[in-house]
Amino acid sequence: MFILKYxxxxxxxxxxxxxxxxxxxxxAVLAFGxxxxxxxxxxxxxxxxxxxxxVTRNAISLVFPLxxxxxxxxxxxxxxxxxxxxxxxxxxxxxxxxxxxxxAIEPKGYMELYPEFILSPKEKNDxxxxxxxxxxxxxxxxxxxxxxxxxxxxxxxxYPGQWEFVLRxxxxxxxxxxxxxxxxxxxxxxxETMRQTVPRRADQVGYFIVGVKKxxxxxxxxxxxxxxxxxxxxxxxxxxxxxxxxxxVSMTEAIMIAIQIVSYMVIxxxxxxxxxxMAMTAxxxxxxxxxxxxxxxxxxxxxxxxxxxxxxxxxxxxVLGVVATFPAASWIETELAQFFPYFSVSSETLxxxxxxxxxxxxxxxxxxxxxxxxxxxxxxxxxxx
Amino acid sequence: MAEASEPIVRIRNLSKAYRRGAQIIPVLTxxxxxxxRGEFVALMGPSGSGKSTLLNLIAGIxxxxxxxxxxxxxxxxxxxxxxxASWRAGSVGFIFQFYNLIPVLTAFxxxxxxxxxxxxxxxxxxxxxxxxxxxxxxxxxxxxxxxQLSGGQQQRVAIARAIVTDPEILVADEPTGDLDRVSAEEIxxxxxxxxxxFGKTVVMVTHDPRAAEKAHIIxxxxxxxxxxx
Numbered sequence: 001m002f003i004l005k006y007x008x009x010x011x012x013x014x015x016x017x018x019x020x021x022x023x024x025x026x027x028a029v030l031a032f033g034x035x036x037x038x039x040x041x042x043x044x045x046x047x048x049x050x051x052x053x054x055v056t057r058n059a060i061s062l063v064f065p066l067x068x069x070x071x072x073x074x075x076x077x078x079x080x081x082x083x084x085x086x087x088x089x090x091x092x093x094x095x096x097x098x099x100x101x102x103x104a105i106e107p108k109g110y111m112e113l114y115p116e117f118i119l120s121p122k123e124k125n126d127x128x129x130x131x132x133x134x135x136x137x138x139x140x141x142x143x144x145x146x147x148x149x150x151x152x153x154x155x156x157x158x159y160p161g162q163w164e165f166v167l168r169x170x171x172x173x174x175x176x177x178x179x180x181x182x183x184x185x186x187x188x189x190x191x192e193t194m195r196q197t198v199p200r201r202a203d204q205v206g207y208f209i210v211g212v213k214k215x216x217x218x219x220x221x222x223x224x225x226x227x228x229x230x231x232x233x234x235x236x237x238x239x240x241x242x243x244x245x246x247x248x249v250s251m252t253e254a255i256m257i258a259i260q261i262v263s264y265m266v267i268x269x270x271x272x273x274x275x276x277x278m279a280m281t282a283x284x285x286x287x288x289x290x291x292x293x294x295x296x297x298x299x300x301x302x303x304x305x306x307x308x309x310x311x312x313x314x315x316x317x318x319v320l321g322v323v324a325t326f327p328a329a330s331w332i333e334t335e336l337a338q339f340f341p342y343f344s345v346s347s348e349t350l351x352x353x354x355x356x357x358x359x360x361x362x363x364x365x366x367x368x369x370x371x372x373x374x375x376x377x378x379x380x381x382x383x384x385x
Numbered sequence: 386m387a388e389a390s391e392p393i394v395r396i397r398n399l400s401k402a403y404r405r406g407a408q409i410i411p412v413l414t415x416x417x418x419x420x421x422r423g424e425f426v427a428l429m430g431p432s433g434s435g436k437s438t439l440l441n442l443i444a445g446i447x448x449x450x451x452x453x454x455x456x457x458x459x460x461x462x463x464x465x466x467x468x469x470a471s472w473r474a475g476s477v478g479f480i481f482q483f484y485n486l487i488p489v490l491t492a493f494x495x496x497x498x499x500x501x502x503x504x505x506x507x508x509x510x511x512x513x514x515x516x517x518x519x520x521x522x523x524x525x526x527x528x529x530x531x532x533q534l535s536g537g538q539q540q541r542v543a544i545a546r547a548i549v550t551d552p553e554i555l556v557a558d559e560p561t562g563d564l565d566r567v568s569a570e571e572i573x574x575x576x577x578x579x580x581x582x583f584g585k586t587v588v589m590v591t592h593d594p595r596a597a598e599k600a601h602i603i604x605x606x607x608x609x610x611x612x613x614x
Contacts, residue, residue, distance in 0.1 A: 009489035296474025377446040
């Protein structure tokens with residue numbers, strides 16, 4: 001009880017110093033949490049990928065298309081339930097800065113394969129029936145204020161021209177991590193236009209999405225599909241959706257590793273700063289510690305006092321950092337929605353933030369605690385006066 | 386008051402030296418010295434004569450190189466650090482030149498400190514603290530922090546802290562060294578009262594001859610040797 005009282009009173013004995021240290025730890029913990037969340041989100045696409053979906057693409061590169069004629073042959077592979085296909089469209093809305101993911105897809109199979117895109121039955125039906133129809137995620141609709149029935153014109157980059165769509169539905173994600181910043185429209189609309197304007201680009205798709213009966217069948221089905229097109233002009237590479245996502249993520253892995261290192265460096269720096277503060281504090285109070293030892297208090301008591309203060313300051317900073325994480329994440333989600341469509345901090349990250357703060361307290365308290373607990377009384381008393 | 390002839394402190398062949406790099410500086414050499422129970426002893430001597438070192442050794446806050454120190458029949462030179470801390474908590478009261486109060490604790494809490502190491506409950510601790518603050522005349526200042534008290538009042542709080550566990554011996558290192566004449570006189574009278582009324586044994590280091598006059602015996606320490614006045 002006394003130790004607790006003494007720690008609490010000592011905490012703000014040098015108010016400015018303590019407040020600066022607490023704020024320093026809080027900022028470091030906040031930065032650590034946000035950077036870790038960023039890294040986590042980078043990989044979340046792969047983590048949320050279905051294990052019963054395969055992606056078949058051109059073996060050379062994703063930028064090379066595959067003929068639509070592959071569709072029936074893929075459907076015929078044992079273990080395959082549904083096959084859909086699509087092409088990256090790459091258009092933007094009004095200005096290049098209004099860029100978001102947009103795909104030309106085969107809608108019926110796609111809707112079956114992606115049950116996480118939730119549409120009302122009416123909207124789904126309207127979309128399926130309208131060749132110029134499109135659907136968008138809720139976040140995207142909110143960003144541009146789109147409503148069902150609106151006419152949306154996109155400016156093509158890969159497929160030049162003005163492309164008009166009628167918004168037939170706004171889907172919402174089954175989970176928070178489900179991507180809601182996508183526009184999907186009929187591949188047939190794209191293909192018919194290509195037939196008329198650039199016939200050599202017609203009847204081609206960017207990828208096939210293949211549904212399998214059970215996850216265990218995925219490797220065999222992938223092999224079977226790729227063997228069908230072996231030695232053809234467009235050989236295929238079939239992989240799980242997770243591997244497909246990871247191939248994108250791996251392109252930026254070095255950046256992610258750098259961000260992770262920075263997140264740990266932030267904690268290491270504040271550890272040194274906090275250790276310096278605690279060392280200064282303990283040095284100033286050596287006379288007090290010697291007095292307490294003179295009165296009969298033992299090294300363990302003093303260790304509790306000094307260590308407790310160090311941990312308390314860091315823990316306060318940690319709690320402040322964790323509390324600040326929520327508005328910070330919300331601000332990022334709102335203001336930087338273009339880059340971070342959802343910025344949800346996991347409970348694991350929050351726990352790591354607290355652990356980081358505690359480790360700052362523990363590490364920064366070790367030397368002052370040792371010094372305070374082992375001080376020779378006669379030496380310590382000489383510091384007074 | 387206990388009989389003056391009964392020694393409470395018995396020091397035999399006590400030696401202590403300090404190291405400064407490779408140099409060894411002897412401070413006390415072969416000291417033999419008894420202090421009777423209930424005696425008020427003043428240790429005087431020039432700076433660096435070793436009087437504070439001797440006081441620290443008697444109080445068990447420094448360790449001797451050679452020799453024996455018995456305080457109330459306890460041979461303290463053989464005690465380990467932990468046992469020595471427990472012994473200090475129950476047997477010795479300390480009065481320092483600069484009071485050494487904890488600034489973030491009130492007068493009451495400062496006095497209560499040594500009792501936290503005992504088995505007394507909260508109510509018993511409160512009774513003890515209030516009693517000793519009354520003895521030193523600060524019953525009405527128990528909620529004041531050290532910064533809200535004068536030097537003399539702070540030293541009286543320190544004396545209350547020293548006697549709250551009812552130790553057999555009080556050691557005081559220049560207890561009036563930081564006080565004005567009036568406050569110093571009050572502190573000396575209080576210490577004298579502790580000896581006369583409460584039978585405490587007091588060992589006091591001082592430079593001040595007026596302070597030393599209050600003592601029953603004055604010992605001069607010079608070049609490691611003691612003499613009696």
